[in-house]
Amino acid sequence: MTTARAKDDEIELAPVAENLASVLVAKERPPRPSALSASITFGWRAVLKIKHVPEQLFDVTAFPIMMTLMFTYLFGGALAGSTTEYLQYLLPGILVTSVVMITMYTGVAVNTDIEKGVFDRFRSLPVWRPAAMVGYILGDLLRYVLASTTIMVIGLILGYRPDGGIVGVLAAVGLLMVFSFAFSWVWTMFGLFMRSEKSVMGVSMLVLFPLTFLSNVFVNPKTMPGWLQSFVDVNPITHLVAACRSTMSGTWDGGEILWVLVASAVLTVVFGTLTMRLYNRK
Amino acid sequence: MDNHDEPAVETAGLVKLFGETRALDGLDLTVPRGIVYGVLGPNGAGKTTAVRVLATLLRPDGGEALVFGKDVRRQADEVRGRVSLTGQFASVDEDLTGMENLILIGRLLGHRRHAARDRAAELLEAFGLTPAADRQVKTYSGGMRRRLDIAASILSTPDLLFLDEPTTGLDPRSRNQVWDIVRAIVAQGTTVLLTTQYLDEADQLASRIAVIDNGKVIAEGTKGALKASVGVGAVHLRLRDAEQRAEAAEILRSALDAQVILDHDPVAITARIADGGGDGGTERGAAEQASRALAELGRSEIVVDTFSLGQPSLDEVFLALTDRPATEGSAA
Numbered sequence: 001m002t003t004a005r006a007k008d009d010e011i012e013l014a015p016v017a018e019n020l021a022s023v024l025v026a027k028e029r030p031p032r033p034s035a036l037s038a039s040i041t042f043g044w045r046a047v048l049k050i051k052h053v054p055e056q057l058f059d060v061t062a063f064p065i066m067m068t069l070m071f072t073y074l075f076g077g078a079l080a081g082s083t084t085e086y087l088q089y090l091l092p093g094i095l096v097t098s099v100v101m102i103t104m105y106t107g108v109a110v111n112t113d114i115e116k117g118v119f120d121r122f123r124s125l126p127v128w129r130p131a132a133m134v135g136y137i138l139g140d141l142l143r144y145v146l147a148s149t150t151i152m153v154i155g156l157i158l159g160y161r162p163d164g165g166i167v168g169v170l171a172a173v174g175l176l177m178v179f180s181f182a183f184s185w186v187w188t189m190f191g192l193f194m195r196s197e198k199s200v201m202g203v204s205m206l207v208l209f210p211l212t213f214l215s216n217v218f219v220n221p222k223t224m225p226g227w228l229q230s231f232v233d234v235n236p237i238t239h240l241v242a243a244c245r246s247t248m249s250g251t252w253d254g255g256e257i258l259w260v261l262v263a264s265a266v267l268t269v270v271f272g273t274l275t276m277r278l279y280n281r282k
Numbered sequence: 283m284d285n286h287d288e289p290a291v292e293t294a295g296l297v298k299l300f301g302e303t304r305a306l307d308g309l310d311l312t313v314p315r316g317i318v319y320g321v322l323g324p325n326g327a328g329k330t331t332a333v334r335v336l337a338t339l340l341r342p343d344g345g346e347a348l349v350f351g352k353d354v355r356r357q358a359d360e361v362r363g364r365v366s367l368t369g370q371f372a373s374v375d376e377d378l379t380g381m382e383n384l385i386l387i388g389r390l391l392g393h394r395r396h397a398a399r400d401r402a403a404e405l406l407e408a409f410g411l412t413p414a415a416d417r418q419v420k421t422y423s424g425g426m427r428r429r430l431d432i433a434a435s436i437l438s439t440p441d442l443l444f445l446d447e448p449t450t451g452l453d454p455r456s457r458n459q460v461w462d463i464v465r466a467i468v469a470q471g472t473t474v475l476l477t478t479q480y481l482d483e484a485d486q487l488a489s490r491i492a493v494i495d496n497g498k499v500i501a502e503g504t505k506g507a508l509k510a511s512v513g514v515g516a517v518h519l520r521l522r523d524a525e526q527r528a529e530a531a532e533i534l535r536s537a538l539d540a541q542v543i544l545d546h547d548p549v550a551i552t553a554r555i556a557d558g559g560g561d562g563g564t565e566r567g568a569a570e571q572a573s574r575a576l577a578e579l580g581r582s583e584i585v586v587d588t589f590s591l592g593q594p595s596l597d598e599v600f601l602a603l604t605d606r607p608a609t610e611g612s613a614a
């Protein structure tokens with residue numbers, strides 16, 4: 001403690017260079033970075049934050065493991081007769097559920113940042129406007145890949161065997177990333193307009209629980225009452241799970257895959273636009 | 283393309299509302315190029331709001347605001363290309379290291395990876411931050427943070443730099459460092475718009491000053507003109523014997539032709555000295571008047587324990603300009 005303080009004092013005392021003028025001399029302004037380059041730079045910032053606070057990866061590793069174990073052993077015997085049997089049905093769904101649930105952290109990150117001065121600096125820079133927001137999501141995609149990997153590993157250990165092979169699994173994860181990227185714009189929007197981190201979390205639970213549970217993730221929708229089935233049928237999570245199941249089992253349902261891609265495009269356009277409106281007006 | 287006679291900033295009737303509060307209520311400001319322009323006012327006067335509108339962070343609700351002739355609403359992107367902002371709350375990422383912060387901004391300004399790293403190292407060195415380069419900013423002291431913040435603002439030399447209360451909360455040594463940096467920046471030709479609550483800071487750095495209150499400019503001019511309008515300063519005395527205070531006050535009143543304020547402290551007297559003459563000569567005038575007053579007190583055998591001659595404080599500027607003390611508003 002004492003040494004740290006002494007070190008601080010030294011730095012405080014470090015004189016501002018006398019040749020300050022030399023670093024101030026107007027240098028050629030480089031051309032502004034491309035939209036992609038600016039977005040990647042913001043993504044790099046998100047990755048640096050993970051590097052400095054690795055504990056935050058807890059939710060993308062421990063949470064998916066818990067979800068997989070819990071639901072496999074809780075419902076397996078009752079719903080499919082055996083846990084291994086149920087796992088074949090559940091795993092693509094739990095993969096989707098876990099990743100979609102952690103997308104809301106994007107909103108929390110945006111919300112905690114806007115209170116800080118650094119947000120002002122980003123907004124006063126002459127860069128492609130959505131880059132800062134895209135950067136958050138790019139950084140989070142890394143977390144989603146980690147979560148997906150964790151679930152696949154635990155699934156394989158527990159006895160899940162994808163008939164679609166590695167290609168099918170990668171296609172499912174790819175689709176999930178596309179959808180998560182699009183869905184994250186919902187959270188950047190909430191992150192910008194909610195007043196606190198807690199309210200972002202509150203809203204996210206209100207959205208995520210019905211969306212993930214009222215779907216085909218855990219049970220076959222045919223066992224549900226008609227009115228519930230009609231909700232389940234339009235729930236994008238249902239289509240995403242159906243598409244992932246199809247590639248992972250090697251049956252490749254083109255209709256469902258297309259549905260997911262179109263839904264992702266619509267989500268990005270609608271919520272991306274709303275996010276940018278808020279970002280520009282904040 | 284760029285007309286050099288154009289002022290760095292020009293606003294006319296600028297209005298910004300926050301609900302019922304008129305944070306800016308018809309602000310008229312003209313900032314010439316190449317100088318430090320001081321915007322002086324108490325908390326809630328609208329200083330920060332003005333800076334945020336000019337840096338394109340807030341959209342005004344009425345009036346005009348031009349930065350180098352570009353409209354902050356319609357040509358926001360062009361404005362952003364020429365200005366930098368160092369906000370009241372450090373505009374750096376606390377979770378990243380000093381080095382990472384500067385590389386981040388450098389990359390966003392379009393520097394290539396190596397150029398960004400070199401520029402970051404160069405600035406850290408010049409600002410005396412090299413030993414802390416690889417530490418997270420959250421471990422920095424206030425002064426170090428502010429220096430890093432300013433370094434981030436001049437990564438690409440801006441044409442106009444906004445410094446929003448750059449020394450609030452800093453110790454005197456850090457404050458002097460920031461002042462040196464500001465002087466060096468303006469010497470390079472960058473226009474600096476500095477907001478402050480401290481008259482002595484504006485006095486040290488700015489060549490023109492606007493005093494704002496309740497979102498309006500209430501006085502504007504060169505430093506000398508502004509100070510002359512306020513009076514040159516105040517004499518603060520503490521007497522040995524409280525019973526002599528009435529007599530002392532009378533002597534000061536006649537010797538200095540000053541407004542005398544009797545504080546709650548029974549031995550303290552404050553006398554505001556009126557304008558003793560023209561530009562530049564006022565400082566010496568004040569000191570001479572004060573020493574004459576002291577001599578008068580001595581002749582009457584009034585013992586003065588402590589004596590100080592101060593510049594008018596912001597409160598006194600306000601008192602002089604508005605006939606009421608500086609108020610704390612709600613919008614900072």
